[in-house]
Amino acid sequence: MQRSTLDLWVGIFVMAGIGALLVLAMKVGNMTGSGSGETYALSANFDNIGGLKPRAPVKSAGVVVGRVSGISFDNEKFNARVTMNIEKTYKFPKDTSASILTSGLLGEQYVGLEGGGDTVNLNTGDKIKQTQSAVVLEKLIGQFLYSKAAEGGDKK
Amino acid sequence: MAIHKGFSIRGIGARTIDSVLRLGYATRFIARTIMSSGTSLRRPRLVIRELYFTGVLSLIIILVSGLFVGMVLGYQGYYTLQTYGSESALGVLVALSLVRELGPVMAALLFASRAGSAMTAEIGLMKATEQLSAMEMMAVDPISRVVAPRFWAGVISMPLLAAMFSAMGVFGGYLVGVVQIGVDEGSFWSQMQSAVDFQKDIMNGVIKSIVFGFAVTWISLFEGYDAPPTAEGVSGATTRTVVTSSLAILALDFLLTAFMFGGV
Amino acid sequence: MPDKNIIEIKDVSYAYGTRPILTGINMSIPRGSTVAIMGISGSGKTTLLRLIAGVMKAKQGEVWVDGKRVNDLDTVGIYQLRRRLGMMFQFGALFTDLSVFDNVAFQMREHTDLSEAMIRDLVLMKLHAVGLRGAHNLMPAELSGGMSRRVALARAIALDPMLMLYDEPFTGLDPIAMGVISNLIKELNSALGATSIVVTHDVQEALEVVDYVYYLSDGKMVAHGTPDDIRNSTDPLVRQFVYGEFDGPVAYQYPGRTLVDDMRLNG
Numbered sequence: 001m002q003r004s005t006l007d008l009w010v011g012i013f014v015m016a017g018i019g020a021l022l023v024l025a026m027k028v029g030n031m032t033g034s035g036s037g038e039t040y041a042l043s044a045n046f047d048n049i050g051g052l053k054p055r056a057p058v059k060s061a062g063v064v065v066g067r068v069s070g071i072s073f074d075n076e077k078f079n080a081r082v083t084m085n086i087e088k089t090y091k092f093p094k095d096t097s098a099s100i101l102t103s104g105l106l107g108e109q110y111v112g113l114e115g116g117g118d119t120v121n122l123n124t125g126d127k128i129k130q131t132q133s134a135v136v137l138e139k140l141i142g143q144f145l146y147s148k149a150a151e152g153g154d155k156k
Numbered sequence: 157m158a159i160h161k162g163f164s165i166r167g168i169g170a171r172t173i174d175s176v177l178r179l180g181y182a183t184r185f186i187a188r189t190i191m192s193s194g195t196s197l198r199r200p201r202l203v204i205r206e207l208y209f210t211g212v213l214s215l216i217i218i219l220v221s222g223l224f225v226g227m228v229l230g231y232q233g234y235y236t237l238q239t240y241g242s243e244s245a246l247g248v249l250v251a252l253s254l255v256r257e258l259g260p261v262m263a264a265l266l267f268a269s270r271a272g273s274a275m276t277a278e279i280g281l282m283k284a285t286e287q288l289s290a291m292e293m294m295a296v297d298p299i300s301r302v303v304a305p306r307f308w309a310g311v312i313s314m315p316l317l318a319a320m321f322s323a324m325g326v327f328g329g330y331l332v333g334v335v336q337i338g339v340d341e342g343s344f345w346s347q348m349q350s351a352v353d354f355q356k357d358i359m360n361g362v363i364k365s366i367v368f369g370f371a372v373t374w375i376s377l378f379e380g381y382d383a384p385p386t387a388e389g390v391s392g393a394t395t396r397t398v399v400t401s402s403l404a405i406l407a408l409d410f411l412l413t414a415f416m417f418g419g420v
Numbered sequence: 421m422p423d424k425n426i427i428e429i430k431d432v433s434y435a436y437g438t439r440p441i442l443t444g445i446n447m448s449i450p451r452g453s454t455v456a457i458m459g460i461s462g463s464g465k466t467t468l469l470r471l472i473a474g475v476m477k478a479k480q481g482e483v484w485v486d487g488k489r490v491n492d493l494d495t496v497g498i499y500q501l502r503r504r505l506g507m508m509f510q511f512g513a514l515f516t517d518l519s520v521f522d523n524v525a526f527q528m529r530e531h532t533d534l535s536e537a538m539i540r541d542l543v544l545m546k547l548h549a550v551g552l553r554g555a556h557n558l559m560p561a562e563l564s565g566g567m568s569r570r571v572a573l574a575r576a577i578a579l580d581p582m583l584m585l586y587d588e589p590f591t592g593l594d595p596i597a598m599g600v601i602s603n604l605i606k607e608l609n610s611a612l613g614a615t616s617i618v619v620t621h622d623v624q625e626a627l628e629v630v631d632y633v634y635y636l637s638d639g640k641m642v643a644h645g646t647p648d649d650i651r652n653s654t655d656p657l658v659r660q661f662v663y664g665e666f667d668g669p670v671a672y673q674y675p676g677r678t679l680v681d682d683m684r685l686n687g
Contacts, residue, residue: 009212010204016215017316020323021362027345028251028326029352057350064350278517286513290572293473293509294527295502301530 039066039085040124044098044111049080050134052100052109058084059101060113065090068111084111093118099132109134182378189307189377192300202305203312210271210306210373211313215320217266222321225258226250226328233329234337243339247348250329255352255361256417259322261409264368266321267314268401272376275306276397279380280390303381307373314369315362322361360416367408372401426451426583426615427472432481434467434639441467442639445481449632454609454616456626459636460661460670465619468636469585472617473505474498486582503531506576506614507585511592512568514560520547520571521556527578546574549611550604566597573604583615584608590622598622602629623662627651635661 049071058066066086074081086092095116102109113128122128196203233249279302282288288298326348333339352358376397383393427449434442442464449455457465470476471483474490483490485501493501514523524543528534534542547553550570560568569589576584586605590598602625609616620626627633627647635643635650635658643650643658650658660668680686 006208007204010207013207013212013215013313014316017211017313017319020316020319021358023323024255024319024326024358025354028255028322028348029354029358055353055356281516285511285516286509287515289475290507290509290513290515292475293502293505293507294530295499296527296530297499 038088040088041069041083041085042092042122042124042126042128043081043083044128044131045074045077046080046082046098046100046131046133048133048136049082049100050102050109050136052082052111052134056108056110058086058111058113060090060092060115065113082111091121094120094122094126095130096122096128097130097132098128100134102135178382181382182374185378185381186307186374188299189303192297193304193308195300196305196308202301203308206306206309207313209274210267210309211316214267214270214313214317217270218263218317218321219324221262221266222259222324223328225262225321226254226325226330227332228328229253229258229325230329230332230337234333234339243333243337244343245347245351246329246333246339247344248351250333251326251348251352252357254322254325254329255357257409257413259325260318260361260365260368261405263318263321263365264314264372264405265402267310267317267369268372268376268405269398271310271313272372272397272401273394275310275373275376276380276383276394277390279303279306279377280383280385280393283381283383284385284387284390286385303377307377310373310376311366311369314372315365318361318365318368356416360412363416364409364412367412368405371404371408375401375404424450426486427617428482428484429468429471430482430484432471432478432483434464434471434476434479440639442471445636445639445641447634447641447644449615449617451615452609452613453632454605454618454630456618456620456630456633457636458620458623458626458633458661460621463636464639465636466587469587469617469619473507473585474501503527503579504582505585506579506581506583508569508572508576508587508589510588511565512560512572514563514568514572514575516560518560519556520552520558520560520563523560523571524556524575524578526575531579542578546578547571549577549608550574551600564597566593566600569593569597569601570604573601573608577608577612580612581614584612584617586616586618586620588620588622589618590620590625598625602626605629621661623664 052068052071054068054071056068057064058068066084068082069085070083072081072083073079082098092113093116095118097114097116099112099114100109101112229250230246233246234243237243237245237249279288282298282302288302291298291301330344334341334344379393379397379400380390383389425448427447429445429447432442432445433440445468457468459465467476471478471490472485474485474493477491486504488497488501490498490501514520515526518526521543524546525539528539528542544553544556547556550573552567552570552574555563555567555571560571563571584605589601589605593601605616605618606629608614616630618626618630627650630647633644633647633650634641637657643653643655645653650662653659653662657669659665660670666672676682
C-alpha cells in the first residue's frame with residue numbers, strides 16, 4: 001500500500017520534471033531554431049555590419065533559415081566577413097543577395113537573404129557576392145541634416 | 157599544548173593541511189560511491205525511495221519559489237524595459253534569466269537547504285546511532301546500500317527541479333507581465349522564442365543543474381558520513397552542508413557561466 | 421581442521437598511532453560457550469570485539485575465527501565471515517527508517533533469495549523468540565529501550581549465526597529489561613547452538629549469564645576464570661571493578677599536581 005503511493009508520487013515528480021523541460025524546449029525556446037538539424041556554411045562580406053552579433057538569425061522572407069556563426073575582419077578587403085549556418089532543408093540560388101536588416105527601429109539586427117533566379121544552388125563554403133551593409137542610424141541622420149542644410153542654402 | 161587554531165601562522169597552516177586532507181578524503185569517498193553504484197542499478201527501488209525524499213518533498217518549495225521569483229522578475233523587468241520602450245522584450249528577459257541563471261542556481265540553493273541538509277542529518281544520525289556500523293556488521297556495505305542511492309537520486313532530481321523552477325518562473329512572469337500589466341501576449345512569447353536557444357540556453361541550464369546536483373549531493377553525503385558521531389557533530393555538519401553547498405553552487409556557477417557564455 | 425575453539429587470539433597487540441590500546445592478548449573461546457569480556461570504559465574491550473569482527477586488523481599477533489585467520493582476509497572474505505556473525509549494538513542500532521519487521525528482514529532480503537512469504541514466516545518466528553511478534557508493524561521510534569534491544573537481538577539472529585557478539589547489551593536498561601535481555605542471551609545461545617561473546621561493564625548481570633570471564637585493564641588481560649573465580653579474585657583491580665569501590669588501583673583523583681602544590685601550602 002504505502003509502497004505504491006510512494007511510487008505514484010515519484011512517478012508524478014519525474015513526469016512533471018520532464019514536462020517542465022518539454023515546456024521550456026517548446027514554449028520558451030525554439031527547438032527548431034538551430035543546433036538541431038544539419039546545416040551548411042555560407043559566407044558573405046559586408047562593408048559595415050552595424051550591430052550584428054554572432055547567433056543572430058538569418059531570415060529569408062521572414063522565416064528563420066539559419067544563424068550567424070561567426071564575424072571576423074577581412075584583412076585584405078578591409079571589410080567584415082560574416083559566416084552563417086543555414087539549415088540543409090533550405091536551398092538558395094547562386095545569385096542570392098544578403099543584407100543586414102533591423103527588426104523594428106531599435107530591434108535586433110539580422111541577415112536577410114533574398115533569392116535570385118539562378119538555377120545552380122549555393123553549396124557549403126560558398127560566398128554570397130551581392131551584399132548590402134547595415135543601415136547606420138548616425139549616417140542616416142547625417143545625410144538627412146546635410147540635405148536639409150542644402151535645401152536651406154538653395155532658398156537663400 | 158594543543159595548537160590553537162586562531163589566526164597564528166601555525167593555525168592557518170594547520171587549517172590548510174586539514175582542508176586539503178578533507179578534500180582528498182571527500183574525493184575518495186565520492187569515487188567509492190560511484191564505483192559502488194551497482195546495487196542502485198540492480199535495485200532501482202532503492203533510488204526511487206530516495207527520489208521521493210529528495211525530489212517529491214522538495215516540490216512545494218521549488219514550485220512556490222519559482223512562481224514568486226518569476227513574478228518579481230516580471231515587475232522589475234517591466235519597469236526597467238519600459239524606460240527604453242521595449243516592454244515587449246519582457247518575455248526574453250524573464251526566460252533568459254531563469255533558464256540560464258536563476259533556475260539552476262536558485263533551485264540548487266533551495267535543494268541544498270531542503271534536501272541536502274536532510275541527507276546530512278539522516279546519514280549523520282545513522283552513523284551516530286551505529287546504524288552504519290550495524291549494516292557493515294551484517295555484511296552490507298553502507299556506501300552501496302545507503303550512500304549511492306541517495307547520490308543518484310540527488311543527481312537525477314536536481315535538473316528536474318531546476319526545469320520546474322524555470323517553467324514556474326516563466327509562468328509567474330507571464331502572470332505579472334501579460335495578465336496583470338498587459339504586455340502584448342504575442343510579442344511576449346514570440347520574442348522569447350526567437351531569443352531563447354534550445355542548445356545554448358536551455359541545455360546549458362540543464363548541464364549547470366546536473367553539475368550543481370552532483371556537487372550538493374556530494375557535499376551533503378560526505379558531511380553526513382564524516383560527521384562526528386554526536387548530536388553537536390551532526391548539527392554542525394548540517395550547517396556546514398548548507399554553507400559549503402551554497403558557496404560551491406555560486407562558485408561553480410561563475411565558472412560554468414564563464415565557460416559556456418564567456419565566448420559570446 | 422574443525423577445531424574445538426571457535427576463536428583463538430594469539431598475542432595480539434593494537435595501537436592507535438603510538439597509543440597502545442591492546443597489548444599481548446591471548447584468548448581461546450570454545451564452541452557453544454558464553455564468554456564475557458569485562459573492563460572499565462577505555463580498557464580496550466570494544467577494540468577486541470572489533471578485531472574479532474574484522475572491523476580493524478591486529479597490528480601484531482593472530483586472530484582466528486572459525487578456522488580463518490582474520491588478519492589475512494580481504495573485504496570479501498571479511499564480509500563472508502560476517503554473514504555468520506550476529507552483533508547486537510549498545511543501543512540496538514535499529515534502522516530508524518524501517519519498521520520492526522523490515523529491520524529483522526533486512527539481512528534475509530540482502531543476502532538470500534527467499535520468497536517474501538518465507539521471509540514473513542521467518543521474521544515472525546524470530547520476533548516470537550524475543551516476545552515481540554505483536555510489535556512487527558511498529559517503527560523503531562515507537563519502541564522502549566528494552567524493546568528495541570530485543571528487536572536488535574531478533575535482527576542479529578536473523579540468519580542463525582554461529583557467533584553472537586553483544587556490545588554492552590545492558591547499558592541504560594531498567595532491571596526488568598536487563599533480566600529479559602540476559603535471559604534471552606542465555607536461551608538463544610543454547611537454542612542456536614552458537615557461541616556468545618558479551619562485552620560489558622555490568623558485572624552482576626554478566627556474571628549470571630556467562631560461563632567464563634576475561635578481565636581487561638589498560639589493554640592487558642589481567643584476570644580470567646569462571647564467574648566464581650572472578651567473584652573471589654584477590655586481584656585488587658578485579659575486586660575494585662566487581663564490587664564497585666570508588667578508589668583503588670583505578671585512582672579517584674584525576675592525575676595532576678599534588679594538593680599541597682595546588683593550594684600552595686608549602687609556601
